[in-house]
Amino acid sequence: MKRGVIIDHAILILGVLFLITPLWMAFASSTYTAQEIARDGMRFVLGDNFIGTWGDLLTGAGSMFTESEGKTGEVTAVSGLLMLKNSLILGLGFAIGKIAISMLAAYAIVYFRFPAGPFFFWIIFSSLLLPLEVRIIPSYEIVAGLGLVNSYTGLILPLIASATATFFFRQFYKQIPEEMIEAARLDNAGPIRFFIDILFPLSKTMIAAIFIIMFVVGWNQYLWPILMTTDKEFNTLLMGIKNIIYIMDDGKTPAYNQAFALAVLSVIPPVLIVVLFQSWFVKGLTESDK
Amino acid sequence: MKRNQFGHSPLPYLLIAPQLLIILIFFVWPAVQSVRLSFFLEDPWGLSRSFVGFDNYTSVLSNSQYHSTALFTLFFSAVVTVLALGVALLLAVKADGIIRGAKTYRVLLIWAYAVAPAVAGMIGLFLANQHIGPLFPLFNLLWDFDNKTDSADATFWLTLVCVWKQVSVNFVYFLAGLQGIPRSVREAAALDCQSGFRRFWTVTFPLLAPTGFFLMVINITYAFFDTFPIIDTLTRGRPGGSTFTLVYKVYKDGFLGADLGGSSAQSVILMVVVMLLTIVQFRFIERKIHY
DSSP: OHHHHHHHHHHHHHHHHHHHHHHHHHHHHTTSOHHHHHHHOOOSSOOSOHHHHHHHHHHTOSOSBOGGGOOOSOOOOOOHHHHHHHHHHHHHHHHHHHHHHHHHHHHHHHHBOOTTHHHHHHHHHHGGGOOGGGSHHHHHHHHHHTTOTTSHHHHHGGGOOOHHHHHHHHHHHHHSOHHHHHHHHHTTOOHHHHIIIIIHHHTHHHHHHHHHHHHHHHHTOOHHHHHHOOSGGGOOHHHHHHHHHHHHHTTOOBOHHHHHHHHHHHHHHHHHHHHHTHHHHHHHHHHHTO | OOSSOBOSOSHHHHHHHHHHHHHIIIIIHHHHHHHHHTTEEEOTTSSOEEEOTTHHHHHHHTOHHHHHHHHHHHHHHHHHHHHHHHHHHHHHHHHHHOOTTHHHHHHHHHGGGGSOHHHHHHHHHHHTOTTTOTHHHHHHHHSOOOTTTOHHHHHHHHHHHHHHHHHHHHHHHHHHHHHTSOHHHHHHHHHHOOOHHHHIIIIIHHHHHHHHHHHHHHHHHIIIIITHHHHHHHTTTTTTTTTOOHHHHHHIIIIISOOHHHHHHHHHHHHHHHHHHHHHHHHHHHHHHHO
16 A cells, blocks of 8 residues: 555656656756857756846847857847737737637627527637638738738737637526526616626636636747737747747757746746636636637 | 527627627638638749649649658657547546645646647757757667657657647546546445556546547647647658648648648648547537536
8 A cells, every 4th residue: 555655656756757857957957058058958957147048038138049150140139028028918818808709709699589699609619610720821811911910909809719718608607597687687787787797797717717728828829920920029939939940940059048048938927827826727628628 | 598588689799799700700711711722723923823623632632742741640649649648647547546745746737738839849859959958868878869860750759749748738637537536436446446456447447438538539639730839849840741740731831832722722621620520529528418
């Protein structure tokens, strides 16, 4: 029995190490100078250049690419703070937008009798069948045609349709007792009053749960921002990652320490949210049945 | 639907309009365009288009590079799914059974859900980099590892990074599934069966099967579509196009290769795949609800 428990712990610890080691090494390596990493490789133990690396990354002061290669040209001017801001705007806009329009759509479907309802429901459902990757070129052309390339609107608006979130709220509304709406009727409350005063407060936990999932998904958007924005002003953290890869393909050596710091920076906010609001996160994930 | 609803008014149309408009403009319309473009051949300068019927489909489906990409995608998806599910199930069973430190283990195993696939890809790239990566010399102690030129090594490493990224999600679902098994069932099983291993296969595993099937679809979808950023940062299809998935090839041919007709035909084929996966998934969820 005793031995069994020890083996269980050993397996769990191995699992934890499997997940954590890569990220820990990225962080540890970000506390050295680029030259040290280029010379001696990635590290397990912390170095003493934490402030140097992270300061350069956040302010965009130091070049993201070591100059020893002898290649010139504009390599980076984007500060980590700007990328952080853009990722935050994308994550928040994505989550709030999805929740807002999905709540309204689910409200319409559950609480109103209108002939086109079922038909609309199927249109919303159809969006599940059309992931971005299979409609990528025409999507780009539409955004370009609307003049939305290089704008937050073009970055966020096309992404906020969500069958998943609509189903999630629809499912939740259906479980709310009928008496609620009867009571509202007796009080002469119209549909808008009912939504604001009764439904919205009841949905708070659900909103929190879905917000966490959607914020993480929005923050981690990769292909869409790369295609829809070319202006550095709109660079998100993940586009910074893409830029590092891109310039490595050119045969240049990145400032490894900053590349690792960027990786860690782009992981901190979503991981914090998931860890801090763990129970809501688990609820949102398992109940939305993505 | 509620029995008791608000009456007829223009309000529901207004409420549903934002969602519907975005779906029609940015989902349905582009998809219709993809289908339309798949029947046309565009000259390389994009000046003229001619209708070619199913030619794009026949040329895609008879292309040997497409065959090898399809085979790779199937193999890759199967391996990622099996490994990501297996590792997560093992960890979930252990985390569920343990008493001390259960909460700590849970946090330490779910956080990776929030890591962007692109970040996983980039860290993976550096970990196996021959100049700075600690795994490069480590793997070379075991065999002649070279993920830059050897397609088997590149596939091995890509698969491992993709599994790494998916373990947390599966863990969350499996743990939720395990905790949903009634206490009485567990206690009865514990009384009847001494061997933990047998108890798992005869009692826990069948009860967990619905979660497992659901996760299987989720994982196949992940391997097909959501691994895009990992491939784009880690291999970009290299060496020699051997690590392309079908999704990555659509992007590569359409955006970078400017073969609009062929890429659109590939998109339409993928849409069919998604439809099948979604139908299976929903069939399954419906059944889960009924029982």
